[in-house]
Structures are given as structure tokens and as C-alpha cells.
Amino acid sequence: MQAKAIIISGNGTNCETETAYACKLAGFEVVDIVHISKLLSGEIRLDDYHFLNLAGGFLDGDDLGAAKAGVNRFLHARLENSQDKIEDQLLKFISDGKLILGICNGFQLMVKLGLLPGFKNNYTKQKTTLTFNDSGRFENRWVYLKANPDSPCIFTKNIHSIYLPVRHGEGKFVTDSNETLEKIKSKQHISLQYCEEDCLEPSMKYPYNPNGSVDAIAGICDESGLLFGLMPHPEAYLHYTNHPHWTRKSLPEEGAGLKLFKNAFSYIKKHG
């Protein structure tokens, strides 16, 4: 079986090239960057792929709030000559047990669509959001992240900690209630948390926690672990020369961000 990855582009998405490259390096035999107009025209269907990437960017400029107008398009825009919406294909994709990764703007999109945390397989109810950083600013900086070994997330498997860049103005993770937060914690939805260099404890300290996310949450998955979203950019660290300290110390040729994509690939190869 060929493992097939799709990366949706258009309307302000801008990390599609490097995300596609990550998929390619991870081993995916088919990697397609597909402009959203091709989904809306019905030319291309999500069904044909195993791994959906919702890449970083500024959907519609984040004009109505991060990814809000994008969410609106996924939920309401009709496919050509049809009453179907992209959301219908998305829900089918999920029920087929396929993988979705949302990075930065893609994470914002997933959360606001309700794909995450997706309690009890309800993927249409928004329970959490990502809002303005406490600093009120967009920031580009590298952060230390600690993975949760108890999370079902298939993307962070065998990752203890990872150093990646964040590049966002709206990355503060917030829930609608304490119950939701408790549930996210107890059900191990938390996959990645901001921490200090030692990668021991989650940190609420700025700039280690760059946005003030509750419980230092940087990424969460659904109950199955097949849907995952995170604010940091693994696709921006595919090669050692991306690392801010590569001129200071010797690092493995392959960037640590690639591991997430390799995990996705292995999962697909194993589970067909």
C-alpha cells in the first residue's frame, strides 16, 4: 500500500511546502499539496488519502480571529453541484480511522471546528480555543516542549522532549470550563507542554510558555490519538541547520521535528 498525505493550501495557508517536504522525508509515497478550490470543485477528495495536514498560515488573514473564517468555509461552503461540505469529508475521514495533524493555524482550525479535543467521538462541538498570547503580540521564538508519555497521541510516540519554534499571535490555549480542562488532563489529551530547558515540568513562566496557555498546553490530541494539533512548528525543524544552535554544537543531520511525521508514517504502514 502506498501511504498518501495531503496538505491543503489556499486562502492564506503558508507552510504547505515545508509540511509536504516533511511528509516526503518521512516516507510518504504520495504527497499532494492541494489548493482548497480543488476540494470545493470535487476534483479531489480527502477519501483518497491517509494523512491530512492542516498547515500553518493565516487563513483569511485571521481577520475574524485565528482560522475563524476558515472554519466557516469548512462548515458551510458547498462543494460544486452538491450539498456536501468539506466537513462531511472530514468526518468521514475521521470515522475511517485516518490521521489529521494541525500545526499552528491548522491547530486553531481543528480546535474551532471541534475536531479537538473531540470528546466521546463528538468532532463537531467546540470546547476549547486558542486566543491572543498574554503578551498581545505575535512572537517567533524556539520553545522547549515536553511530551506526555501517557497520551495516546501517535505523533509524539517515543518523544520525550523536543525543541521547536513557535510563530503565532494567538496561541493561548483556553477551555470553555474547568470540567473540560480536567477531562483533557485526565483523559491524557495533553500531548505537548511548554517547559524550561530541563524539560521536567510544564512551565507557566514567560517566555518558556510563550503565550500563557493553561497548564502550559502546546498540543492536544483526541481520544484515539489519531488527531493531533500543536502550536509549535515541527515542519520548521527538519534539518539540523534549522536549529538555532547548530553552529554551537553538533546535532544529528535530521531535525527532531521530522519524528512526528515519521510516527504518522509508521502508524499508517502498520495499520494499513
Add this chain to the structure above:
Amino acid sequence: MIYRIEVGFKPQLKDALGEKTRQRIYRDLNILIDSVRIVNIYTVESNLSLEQINLLSQGPYCDHIIQNYTINKPLYTDFDWLIEVGFRPGVTDNVGKTAKEAIESFFNTNLTRNENVYTSTQYLLKGELSEFQVDTIAHDLLANTLIQKYTIMSRNDFNPFVGLKAYIPKVIEKAKATVSEINLDVSDEELIRISKDGILALTLEEMKAIKDYIGSKHVKEQRLSVGISQNITDVELEALAQTWSEHCKHKIFNAIIEYIDDKGNTCTIDSLFNTYIKGSTKVIRESKGKDDFCLSVFKDNAGVIKFNHDYNLVFKIETHNTPSALDPYGGAITGIVGVNRDPFGTGLGAKLIFNTDVFCFASPFYNKPLPPRIFHPKRIFEGVREGVEHGGNKSGIPTINGCIVFDDRYLGKPLVYCGTGGIMPRKIGSKDSHLKIAYTGDLIVMTGGRIGKDGIHGATFSSQELHEDSPVSAVQIGDPITQKKMTDFLLEARNLGLYNSITDNGAGGLSSSIGEMAQDSGGCELYIEKAPLKYSGLNPWEILVSESQERMTLAVPPSKIEQFLDLAKKMKVEATVIGKFTNSGKFHVFYQGKTVAYLDMDFFHNGLPKMKITAKWQPKIQPEPDFPQPLDLNQTLKIMLSRLNICSKEYVVRQYDHEVQGTSVIKPLVGKFNDGPSDAAVIRPLLNSMEGVVVSNGICPRYSDIDAYHMMANAIDEAIRNAISVGGSLDYLAGLDNFCWCDPVKSEKNPDGEYKLAQLVRANMALYDYTTIYGVPCISGKDSMKNDYQIGNIKISVPPTILYSCIGKIENVRKCVTMDVKNPGDLIYILGITFEELGGSEYFALHNFIGNKVPNVDAKKAKVLYQSLAKAINLGLVVSCHDCSDGGLGVALAEIAFAGGYGLDIDLKTVPIKDINRDDYLLFSESASRFLVTIKPQDKIMFEELLKLNTFAEIGIVTESQHLKITGLKGTILINENIQELKDSWQKPLKW
């Protein structure tokens, strides 16, 4: 129906943007208030029902996890004062546009042109404030009355049951467009008046050339034959004014100049541009022979060089100064999004891979009264920073480096340099990508945004000083998302080979873009009423010269037009056929079937009379400084590190995405803590290749106070040595020259024009002299010649400023180095000689002197050094490398230490010097072509062998300690300071 939807954060949640606003009100205006909360207003004018509006509010307009909303009543009433800021009619409202599209998606419908969403922002203030203070906050911080209007209201005057009335900033549409005729058969005075009143910026000589053309018998006959009046039409006059503007035609750079030097020698220069800029590039290309990497220089929107066998690089920098003075945010976002279209519209079009931005501002701490129509420099700083942030980040183009220069002479006009690089396959199908041609019969297609009155007269306006009546219509607000959609579409169309030529609509709008492209085929026919408008009622001349953003013009062959338009429709980008290219020799414009412009292409492009001007060089002798060496150089070093031109710009850098596209190799912030100042940026544009692109900048306007010749020489040297510092090579560097001058044409109100022109001539001479020695050809450039402010008797002129930028290729990015020291025990070298060259330095500026001994660049020596150093870096012998620039050796030592997190032990006695006997001069002299390099002790012999043709010395060692220790010329310890203290001094000034 009109609905007013108010959306705001739930009261118990933090409003981060509100809090940021509160802090700025305190910091910038010194008004302390308790809190600010922000409410977003969507005013919807449409046929939707209340129920539908409610659905929208629950959906795309409000995030129910964190926000509340109300419809047609106020959301919050718990405040002391309210300020609401909305746009004036016709100003681009990007959020409103997205909000309208959201309605269309939501209800699967298309709204009419009369249904719209307008956005505004409400600031709810709590605290004890007077009405005057609230008005100050609104006027001096939150609203720019040029493009926005604001309402203020106290809680007492506010009716909580009604709230504010919905306001619709609709453009009042005119019923009928008109074409008027202008009789040019009038007196000279009248010609001048016509030019001035119409903001045409045409001189009397130029007006007379047009008068003669229109009056000639031949032209009269031809006009009769196509049924256009014997008088010139406003369409024609406006098109000519735009095409002939300084901005488009570079009249000063193409003038005949009589240059008289200080010894009275006279020479005549026929075009600075041809003589020095094109001239130097020609010589360099010839000498490079088969290694010449230039493909397209000076003829397209940007310069093109080879990158490798399969790809080309494209690079361009533009300025957007005057609009940024009037509306810093809008001016700057338009600047960056606008320059994006230059590489995009070069050859057959390039994918954009980096931005680099350089700003020149007055001090953000300026505390003297402001002249009329000038914003406080802090406000300009913040507005420009944010505009470029939104333009760059939202376009998904990494801002890989840049710098900010401070000088209070930028108070009248800030300089906003925005640059963009691109990459394109060398071949598109069978065509060379760097070439393009519009053929006879090709259709003229306009794509992207629509045309409004925004940006009318941008080109002529920027060709004048900022004055009382500067038109507000010249201000625009760029929309990166509309542009991103367009570029996504056009790259696909390019790859399918659907067009023959492409160019952007920048200065001069359609008249310039089509006028330029029509030179290929030799004419055009334009049906101006076909161009899509934002609102009706624009006159034909306005449609033709409007500079509304996010538009490209293309030449599409008739055989491809259907496919092109289908693709556009599918990708939801507007594309419209508005005419065709011909070989008639005429620039022929129709409006509803009637000819409204009929100009000979030759006159249109070549009818402009050459300007003749005089330049007189007389060096200015500045007082020599007489202050003694300070007793405590620890303190002096810290003060130097806190100078605005030296201190950390991390605050700005972090807010720009410098890593999108995943290509980052050398970032703007480097070192152990990711906060050291990088010399140049390196990216790897092809993710599967180790080949890199290096980008660097050089700018040193202070030196023009002494001699603009040396200012240029130092700017070139700085850009080149920055590129060398990280691993670039002289063999593969190209340059962009970007001149921002004060008016160099002598006139009654500009009595020292001849001196300023001499400065310009000298800068050009230096450009020729230095680029030819270094072998670094200019491939494109830009000039902005009227950076003056004059209102009443206040005149503020920018110092003559050059931004010289380099782009180059690095064969293997694995070899690159950064400026931070890496290991204790590494040896520290200085390369190059330190002279007593503090003229125009930061150190003299600290003591309020300029001095006279400006750094002289010895390019022949420097060239050998750069070649040796590049070899050493390539062999992996260099652990760190940093150039010495503003603040000299002292500042550079502090920077490499705190960036690396280690101390240094330095002995100044070992530094190669000439004519220096003061420690402070040695520390802060700004002599050019110098580097600080660290190497491993075991590489000493090999490194010194490689450098043997140059002057250099081992001056110290990297230490485990956290102290920068410097021993002076007399053997005493001058500086012994904790590097964290030094870093704090360096970071403090702009740590907002």
C-alpha cells in the same frame, strides 16, 4: 437593513490586546488608566434577517468559548469613557471584506455590491480621565484621522439601552463619470498652475513639451481621425504625469549634470544611472566573463541572477516613505506587500522566499514639540513595525533580517525600505523565466483586487515633499490575503504557461503597467470601463492612474484566455480582460466606445525632456572634538551599547516570522540564548539542497555629514563584509542600491540643492569605484529623491541615505558561521587595521560631535582580506566571525561575548592600529573592513598562514569567566564588566 454586531471578550477573561493598549497609553502618552477592553464591531448592511445575523454572530463573528456578542445594542456598559474608531469611506477594510466573504460562505450566496460589512473598534476605558485626555488618546494613538474617524463618549452621555448609532462609511457614488479637456495653449504661468493644482508634479519644461506635442499639426490630424478633441484630455495628461514622474522616470538620475568639485574642476555627467550604476555593472559583468551570474539587470521590476543550474534568484528593495509618514501602518503594509509584487512580476514570475526591511526613524523618545502634520516618531515606529509585521507574516514570507537607523532628521519623513527576494525555475516550459514579452494580439488582463480612489497620485505625490495639501487619497492599506490568493493562482497559471508577460500595478497604476508592457508589442488598446471597480463613479483618468493594491497586469494570448479565466474563477480570484496589445504605435484608451486617450508610444515614453542641473561640491569642515578620554570606560561602553543605533532590536525581530517556509539557516538572532545580533541572514530556499542564499544590508547615513562618497563606500563595504562574516563569497555577490535623498534640485525654497546634488554625484562615483573593485555588480535599485518636509518655514530634510543590500550564493550552508563565541580557550583575532576614524561615528555623536575623519575604505586591501577569510571559513577554521561596525571594536567585543555566554580577555596593545593613541578612540573607531574572529587554538598555524597577506593580530582569548576584560594601550585594565550587565545595557532601550 443595517445591523450592528458587537463582539468582545467575556468580562472574566483577560483581554490581552486591551491590556497592551492600556500599556501603550501609559508609555507613549503618559496617561495612566485602570483598564482598556476592546469590542469589535461589525456593521452589516444587507438583506439578511435578524435570525440570520444571529447565526452569523454565533458562528464566524464570535468565538463563544471566550467572547460574547450583542446585536443592535451595546455589549458592555461598564466603563468611564468609550472611544470608537472606524474607517472613513473608501478606505480598505480588510476585516470587513473577510466578514462579507464569511456571509457568502455561510449562506452559500453572493451578496450584492450594496451589501457590505464595515468594521470598527471600540475601546472601553476605565479610570479618572478628562475629556481632553480621552481625546488625546483617540487622536494621538488609536485613530489616524486621515483614514479613520472616531467618536468619544463618557459613560454619563451614553445611553445603555441604545448604544452608539450604526455608522456606514459608504462611498457616495457619482452617477456619471466624465472626461474633461484641458487647453494647454496658454501662458507659462497657467501651465505651471495646471500642473500644481492637478498634483501632476510636471515642470514648466515638461508641460511645454506636452503643449508642443499636442499642438503639432501631425498630432492634430491624427486626433481628428479617431474623434478625440484637439485639446489634451485629463486621461492623457494624468497618464503622462504618472509616467513622467520622478518616481517612474528617475529624472534626476537621468539628468545631465554639471559637476564642479572643490578645486573648481568641472565635468559633465550624462545620466548618473547610465554612467555609474549601469556602467559599473557592465564592467563587472565583462570582467567576470563566463562566471557572470547576472541574467536580467535594471530592466525588469527586480534584478535576476542565476542560483544554480535549475533556478534563478530575484531581488528588489523599494521605499514607501511618504505614505508611511501620513499613515504609518497603511504605508508600511502597502510598502511590503507592494514590493512583493516586484519579484513576483519579474520575468514570468518568482515564488517569494524572503523579506528584508530597513527603517529610519527619529528617536522614539523625541520630546520636543512636533511640527504640524507629523506623528510622533514612536507612533511611526510602532505603526510601521506593525504594518510590515502584518504584510510579511500574513504573506508567509520570512523576514530574515533588517535593521533600524535612528536620526532625528527622519522626523519629517521616515524611510521605510522593504525588500523581497524570490526564486524561479530557470525554464518555464521551453521559455527562459527571466524574460517576458507581450505580443501583438495578446489580451490585457488585470487580476487581483479592484480599483478605487485609493492611491490616486501616489507616484506624483511621492515625487514632491510632504506639504500642507498632500492628498489623503494617496494613502492605501495593503491586503496580504487578497494578494496571497492572487499569487497562489498566478504561480499555477505560470506553471501552466498561460501568459506571456506579467507586471505589477504599482506607481502610476494601469497607465504605467500597461504603458511599459505595450513597449514590447508597440501599442495597446484599453477599454477602461471594463476594469472592475470597488464602487461606481470613478472618472476614466482615475481608473487609469489609481494605485489600488494587489493587482497584476498580464499579457495572455487569446488561445489561452479561456483556461486562464477558468482557473481564476475556480481559485476565486478576479481576472478581467480590459484590452489588447497592438502594434499601432499608440497608447489608445477607450471609454464606453469613445477614444479618451491617444498618445504616441514614443512620446509617452521618450518625450520627456532631459533635466539639466548643476552640482557643486564644497566639503564642510566640522569642528574637531576636544573632549578628554572618559575615566570609566566600563560606563562608556554600557552607554554606547544603549545607543539607539547599537542596541538590540529584538523587540521588533521577534514579531516578524523569520522561519516560515522552513529554510532558515542563519537567523537574525543567534547565540547561546538566541538573542545575539547576526551579521547577515542565510536561507536554504530548496529544502533538498545545501545551497544557500545570503542576504545582508549596509547603511550609514551619518557619514554623509562629512562626505557622501565615503557614506556610499562604507555602506557597500558593510553589506559585503556582513555577507562575508557568515560565509558568503565575493565571487557570488550582487548588490541593490537604494537611494533616499533630500531634494537635490536647486530652487528658491531649496537653496542648497547644488550641494545635495554634489553629494549624490559623489555617492554614485563611490558606487562605481567600490563595486568594480569588489566585483559586486548592482542588479537593480531604486531612488526616492524628495524626502523633505516643508510646512510654513519649518523644513526637515533626511540626511542623504544609501541602503546597499547584497544577495549571494553560498555553495554549502554547512560551512556557515555565526557571530557568537563558542568555547572557552578559543583564540580571538582582529582582522584589518584600526585608524583614528571617528568622523560621523556613534562615539562622536554621543559627545555631540561629527568630526571630519570619516572611515575610508581601502577596497583593494579589503578584497584580499575577504577572499582569505572566506577561504578560512570554507575550510572550517573559523568558529565565530563578527564584523565591526557602529560602535567599533568595543561594541563588537561585547556583542560576541554576551551572545556566546562567555567572557573575553583582550589586550588592546596587540590590535593593529594607525595614528591612534587613545584607548577610547581605539575602542570606538569605526574603521571599515574589520572582523573579530575566534578559532580553535589547534588551528592557529593554518589560520595565520591563510591570512598571511593581510594585517591581523591575535588579541585575546575566550574565557570561562562571565567578564569582558580589556587591557588598554598603557597596560591598565580599562574594562572589566560582567557580560550580563553589558547585555542588559544593550537590550534595555527598546525592550518594550
